[in-house]
Amino acid sequence: MRGPDIAWYLAVAAFLFATGVLGVLLRRSPLIVLLSLEIMLNGANLALIAFSRLHGESSGQIFALAVMAVAASEVVVGLGLIVAIAQKRLDLDVDKLSFLRG
Amino acid sequence: MANVVVWAVWIVAAFSCLASGIAVVTFTNPFYSALALIGNLASLAVLYLLLSAEFVAAGQVLVYAGAVMVMFLFVTAYLGGRADAPWAGGPSWQQFGAVFAAGAILVEVIVVIGLKAGGRLSHEARIDAGFGSPHRIGRVFLTDHLLAFEITSIVLLVAAVGSVILGAHSRRPPTIGERIHEGEVRAGP
Amino acid sequence: MIVAAWICLVAPLAAALLITLLGNGISRRAAGYIATTSVLGSFAAAVVVFAKLWSEAPSDRSHASTAWEWLTAGSFHVGLRILVDPLSVFMMLVVSGVGFLIVAYSIGYMDGDNEERRYFAYMALFVFSMLLLVQAGNLVILLAGWGLVGLSSYLLIGFWHDRPEAVSAAKKAFIMNAVGDATMALAFFLLIQHNQSLNFPDAFAVGPGHGWLVNLVALGLLGGAVAKSAQIPLQTWLPDAMEGPTPVSALIHAATMVTAGVYLIVRTHSVFEQAPRVEELAAGLGAGTLLVAGLIALVQTDIKRVIAYSTMSQIGYMFLGAGLGAYGNAMFHLMTHAFFKALLFLAAGVVIHALAGEQDIGKLAGVGRLLPVTRITFLIASLALVGVPPFAGFFSKDSIIASALARGWYGDVLFATALIGTFLTGLYTWRLFLIVFTGEPSAFVREHLIGRSHASGQEGAHEDEVSGAHEHDVHEHKGEGPFWMMAPVLVLAVLSVIGGWIQFATLWDAVSNWLDGVAPPLATPSGSQEAVASVLAVVLALAGIGTAYLFYGSRKLAVPRIAWAQTLLEHKFYFDEAYDFAFYRPSVALAKALGRWIEGPIIGGSVRELVAGIRDAALGTSRLQTGLVRSYALAIAASLAVITIVFVAVR
Numbered sequence: 001m002r003g004p005d006i007a008w009y010l011a012v013a014a015f016l017f018a019t020g021v022l023g024v025l026l027r028r029s030p031l032i033v034l035l036s037l038e039i040m041l042n043g044a045n046l047a048l049i050a051f052s053r054l055h056g057e058s059s060g061q062i063f064a065l066a067v068m069a070v071a072a073s074e075v076v077v078g079l080g081l082i083v084a085i086a087q088k089r090l091d092l093d094v095d096k097l098s099f100l101r102g
Numbered sequence: 103m104a105n106v107v108v109w110a111v112w113i114v115a116a117f118s119c120l121a122s123g124i125a126v127v128t129f130t131n132p133f134y135s136a137l138a139l140i141g142n143l144a145s146l147a148v149l150y151l152l153l154s155a156e157f158v159a160a161g162q163v164l165v166y167a168g169a170v171m172v173m174f175l176f177v178t179a180y181l182g183g184r185a186d187a188p189w190a191g192g193p194s195w196q197q198f199g200a201v202f203a204a205g206a207i208l209v210e211v212i213v214v215i216g217l218k219a220g221g222r223l224s225h226e227a228r229i230d231a232g233f234g235s236p237h238r239i240g241r242v243f244l245t246d247h248l249l250a251f252e253i254t255s256i257v258l259l260v261a262a263v264g265s266v267i268l269g270a271h272s273r274r275p276p277t278i279g280e281r282i283h284e285g286e287v288r289a290g291p
Numbered sequence: 292m293i294v295a296a297w298i299c300l301v302a303p304l305a306a307a308l309l310i311t312l313l314g315n316g317i318s319r320r321a322a323g324y325i326a327t328t329s330v331l332g333s334f335a336a337a338v339v340v341f342a343k344l345w346s347e348a349p350s351d352r353s354h355a356s357t358a359w360e361w362l363t364a365g366s367f368h369v370g371l372r373i374l375v376d377p378l379s380v381f382m383m384l385v386v387s388g389v390g391f392l393i394v395a396y397s398i399g400y401m402d403g404d405n406e407e408r409r410y411f412a413y414m415a416l417f418v419f420s421m422l423l424l425v426q427a428g429n430l431v432i433l434l435a436g437w438g439l440v441g442l443s444s445y446l447l448i449g450f451w452h453d454r455p456e457a458v459s460a461a462k463k464a465f466i467m468n469a470v471g472d473a474t475m476a477l478a479f480f481l482l483i484q485h486n487q488s489l490n491f492p493d494a495f496a497v498g499p500g501h502g503w504l505v506n507l508v509a510l511g512l513l514g515g516a517v518a519k520s521a522q523i524p525l526q527t528w529l530p531d532a533m534e535g536p537t538p539v540s541a542l543i544h545a546a547t548m549v550t551a552g553v554y555l556i557v558r559t560h561s562v563f564e565q566a567p568r569v570e571e572l573a574a575g576l577g578a579g580t581l582l583v584a585g586l587i588a589l590v591q592t593d594i595k596r597v598i599a600y601s602t603m604s605q606i607g608y609m610f611l612g613a614g615l616g617a618y619g620n621a622m623f624h625l626m627t628h629a630f631f632k633a634l635l636f637l638a639a640g641v642v643i644h645a646l647a648g649e650q651d652i653g654k655l656a657g658v659g660r661l662l663p664v665t666r667i668t669f670l671i672a673s674l675a676l677v678g679v680p681p682f683a684g685f686f687s688k689d690s691i692i693a694s695a696l697a698r699g700w701y702g703d704v705l706f707a708t709a710l711i712g713t714f715l716t717g718l719y720t721w722r723l724f725l726i727v728f729t730g731e732p733s734a735f736v737r738e739h740l741i742g743r744s745h746a747s748g749q750e751g752a753h754e755d756e757v758s759g760a761h762e763h764d765v766h767e768h769k770g771e772g773p774f775w776m777m778a779p780v781l782v783l784a785v786l787s788v789i790g791g792w793i794q795f796a797t798l799w800d801a802v803s804n805w806l807d808g809v810a811p812p813l814a815t816p817s818g819s820q821e822a823v824a825s826v827l828a829v830v831l832a833l834a835g836i837g838t839a840y841l842f843y844g845s846r847k848l849a850v851p852r853i854a855w856a857q858t859l860l861e862h863k864f865y866f867d868e869a870y871d872f873a874f875y876r877p878s879v880a881l882a883k884a885l886g887r888w889i890e891g892p893i894i895g896g897s898v899r900e901l902v903a904g905i906r907d908a909a910l911g912t913s914r915l916q917t918g919l920v921r922s923y924a925l926a927i928a929a930s931l932a933v934i935t936i937v938f939v940a941v942r
Contacts, residue, residue, distance in 0.1 A: 014207075193922075
């Protein structure tokens with residue numbers, strides 16, 4: 001069962017990561033920024049699992065699982081923040097949340 | 103024959119993965135973005151299966167595409183239309199810089215893969231049938247990586263407590279940041 | 292016995308801390324009781340120590356005790372060490388005994404003042420400081436007590452801090468004392484360097500053959516003593532210190548502070564004895580001060596200032612005695628002086644208290660008829676001050692004068708000066724007494740005292756008027772003053788009469804014998820010299836009294852007016868003006884010049900430029916803080932791209 005080389009997987013991972021970066025840098029809705037972050041994390045996860053397969057080593061998958069747990073935590077906190085912002089009747093727009101401007 | 107099937111599955115999964123990723127970033131409505139991310143995660147799970155990572159693929163579907171995204175959708179629905187912010191904007195150098203930085207990262211990764219590691223990436227290690235199974239992952243997780251396991255659980259606990267505190271209604275007076283935002287006081291000199 | 296000595300030392304400090312810590316938790320009256328009780332406890336402990344010491348053989352009467360040591364370097368030890376010997380016990384008795392009477396008097400005098408608690412805390416602190424000074428067992432503790440005395444005098448002289456004169460008087464006292472403190476500290480440093488020991492009496496044991504060292508040390512010590520005891524040339528703070536409440540003046544003049552200089556000379560006599568020129572200088576300064584102070588006292592019109600100058604003059608006698616080596620006589624005079632000077636001040640305080648804080652003797656004239664008890668006590672104190680037998684001053688002062696006779700031609704000059712001083716003492720004392728306590732009451736007195744007793748129905752209205760004039764005069768007059776004021780006055784009156792009887796030189800020498808072990812006298816006048824001195828002094832004192840009577844009592848003679856002398860005396864021999872010209876103006880000019888030419892352009896300018904530069908840099912940097920999350924993320928992504936290139940290039 002020979003599919004594509006690991007390099008192809010890594011290329012997909014790189015594309016996913018770049019897509020996520022674009023989303024984070026361009027979008028102003030905090031929800032979509034969070035979603036884009038997820039895409040970046042998944043790109044990294046894909047690379048981790050591809051390398052795990054390349055070396056026949058389970059540790060890469062363990063790493064990916066840990067990344068998933070961290071991603072879940074990050075989503076929980078990020079959504080908590082978004083809900084809190086919405087409860088204060090502030091705009092859901094990352095450009096308007098600029099109280100720390102110098 | 104088997105090779106062709108694998109390739110076909112890979113192509114379908116990879117393209118749906120990339121397409122749904124782009125869809126997440128481009129949709130105006132966060133609700134649709136979240137739905138697209140579910141598709142993204144599912145197609146990634148197929149890729150994981152092709153890489154013999156069965157346990158991770160199952161976790162991806164159950165926990166990620168299932169539980170986490172349900173939470174996402176719930177919050178999006180709770181916020182309703184208020185979650186729609188303008189698509190982009192801000193200073194023009196921000197958009198230019200965004201595209202440039204993302205492109206640079208992509209090109210760099212591709213170049214590095216092609217130039218430096220091209221040859222070695224085609225020789226995959228031999229693996230047995232148990233690779234990536236829950237049995238193997240569980241054994242490794244609870245022996246070699248026990249500390250990481252515990253730390254991960256603590257991170258999850260802290261995140262849960264933190265989100266409860268963030269979401270709780272408080273009766274405190276507005277902070278200075280909120281007052282600045284409301285226009286009560288002026289920020290900066 | 293050592294325990295009692297520690298109790299004596301610590302009790303007033305404990306009271307001061309207690310009053311401070313309890314704050315508004317106790318009534319004002321309770322603060323007074325706490326302070327009085329603590330000082331009484333000190334006195335009781337001092338009596339116990341005295342009794343124990345008395346029962347020991349004269350050669351064993353020296354005990355040191357160290358509470359703890361806070362610095363040990365090889366053989367060099369510094370600790371909280373007290374020394375109990377006849378000299379310190381003598382001073383402890385005087386300080387705590389007279390201090391107790393004065394603090395008790397304050398309960399009546401300060402009644403109704405808004406800040407009585409602060410006052411009593413300061414008083415207790417003052418007594419503690421003085422006890423620390425006299426009980427000190429090493430140079431550091433002595434210096435600490437010395438400085439604390441200066442501090443508490445500053446606090447008390449400036450007690451009425453809403454009066455600008457009081458504040459400036461307090462500052463003046465503090466600065467004048469700081470000059471003396473500095474010279475004294477330098478002398479101590481020299482001693483420590485030379486002897487490698489801080490403890491009494493080793494610290495003062497300078498072997499022969501160190502002429503310049505001994506002279507420098509003695510000069511430094513003399514500077515400290517002169518400043519604390521208000522002798523020429525550092526005397527100008529004392530009259531200004533009359534701005535404090537009257538009991539404070541009494542405490543400074545009678546029991547504490549000004550006697551510290553005399554104590555210091557006696558304590559360090561072994562240094563002075565090796566520097567005979569400095570010792571003669573001390574005696575000369577004392578003689579000069581007693582003369583100058585006596586002259587200035589003749590023209591003062593403020594009742595407390597007259598008494599203040601008499602203090603300077605009497606301390607001059609003590610310096611004279613200590614400088615001549617008659618240590619026992621100087622300490623004896625210190626004790627009797629504490630009695631009658633405290634009495635003078637407290638009696639004057641009764642008058643001032645009764646007359647709403649008025650201190651001008653012109654306005655107080657003739658008050659004696661209305662305050663008969665005060666008149667009697669003031670008379671006793673005056674007689675004791677002038678040295679009329681059998682009152683206390685006679686025994687002590689005449690011994691000092693007599694000891695001058697035993698010291699060659701220089702002694703003869705001092706002898707003559709001291710005799711002129713007794714004449715002046717009689718003159719100015721009786722001028723004060725005759726003006727204030729005899730004759731017809733002045734209009735001012737009538738208004739305040741007679742008007743009150745006649746118009747009993749309008750008592751309330753008068754009270755309001757009086758209390759408006761002075762804040763601490765809010766109480767009802769019963770008799771001449773409240774119990775707490777009159778009782779100490781009467782006790783002191785008795786002491787002023789009998790206090791001198793414990794020594795009648797050459798017949799029985801209780802005080803001199805007691806102190807012999809610590810400070811053996813250099814010169815002991817013979818019986819005939821004592822007799823000559825006594826007779827001459829008494830005759831001259833009586834002559835002074837008689838002259839005063841002719842001028843101010845019977846008014847047979849008009850008071851002579853010599854314009855230039857009057858001006859000279861009223862300006863106190865121009866000491867203030869000279870210091871103003873010599874020190875104050877040049878410093879002000881220098882400070883102004885520095886401020887204009889150095890501080891403004893150089894220091895201030897550079898700081899301003901620095902500030903401007905930093906502000907510009909900060910404003911530039913703050914532009915980077917856009918507050919936009921996305922631009923921060925862009926910075927991260929761009930950095931990542933750049934770092935990747937760097938890594939690839941480096942590999």
